[in-house]
Amino acid sequence: MKVLFIGDIMGEPGRRAISRTLPRVMSEHDVDVVIGNGENVAGGFGITPDLAHELFDMGLSVITTGNHAWDKKEIVEFFPHEPRLLRPANYPDGVPGWGSIVVDTPKGERLAVLHLMGRAYMPALDCPFQVARREVGRLKRETPAILVDMHAEATSEKMAMGHFLDGEVTAVVGTHTHVQTADEQILPKGTAYITDIGMTGPIHSVIGIKKELAIEKFLTGMPRRFEVASGPALLCAVLIELDARLGKAVSIRRVRIAE
Structure with a gap:
């Protein structure tokens, strides 16, 4: 199975980059599942x-979010009705929506996506490590192929999650900081890892902002309204074969394509 995970999609330029580059990437690399942070x-x-x-119409099967999940009031009522749109699983019980999903590929394979959010320099939520242990155990009953989006500010917290779940999940990928890191690797027990996928959005910007x-x-x-x-925009992603x-x-492998 080949999974393309697109990094934080920033506004209209990010959407434009996806519309112009994603069909070619999917065709050239025979991609089975596309996930993106939205x-x-x-x-x-x-x-x-x-x-x-x-x-979704562009080809994404799952959308993850993060600390900006609730910024638009109209999305709160939408989350319970769209299981393909994830909010971090370590929000407290009773928060709308889901923190994970299992999707079926056209080839009949199954992939679980688990969404977590870090706590260092981020909103105070339940412990992502304890939640990961619980959710991974549950998802393994449905499929051994599990991809984790660790949406976090601190590099150390993302790395710790990668090693914590090494051998337990297929991949741990970082989102949120909008700068693609060069540390993609297969960890010792077989889990793919990268600290941050990067941003899909305007090239000449400060993490997407003017x-x-x-x-x-x-x-x-x-204070300044951003x-x-x-x-011109850039698509940043990782391509994971599993x-x-x-x-x-x-x-x-990292993917960086200018529109």
Whole structure:
């Protein structure tokens, strides 16, 4: 099985990059499942039902989110009705939506996607490590192929999760920081890992925001309303090949394509 995981999709430029590059990538690499992080797809902050449907129509099978999951009020009522749109599994009981899903590929294989959020420099949630242990045990009853999106600020927390789940899941990939890291690897017990997939969005920006606005905030320390940058965009992703029967990763490679 080949899985393409697209990094944080930033506003209209990110959506445009996907529409222009994804069909070619899927065809060239014989991709079975496409997953993407969509918490920034609505103008950089949150996601709406219409934009979720737009991403599904582009070919995404699952959308993960993160700390911006609830930024658009209309999405709160949408989460319970769309299991393909995930919020972190370590939100407390009673929060709308799901933190994991099992999808079937056109080839008849099964893949579980588990979404977690870190706690270092992030909102206080349930322990992602304890939740991961519980959820992975449950998902293994349905399939040995499990991919984890660890949405976190701290590099150390992402790395710790990778090693914590090494040999227990197929892959642990990091999202949230919008800068693609160069540490893709297969960990000692067979789990694919990368600290951050990177951002799918405007190239000439500060993590997707207009650079002038970001610089002004750093210079003055004053509050500033951020806007998504315009111009050419880049698709950042990882391509993971795995043995779905064993749930082990075969390879992981970075993907960076300018539209």
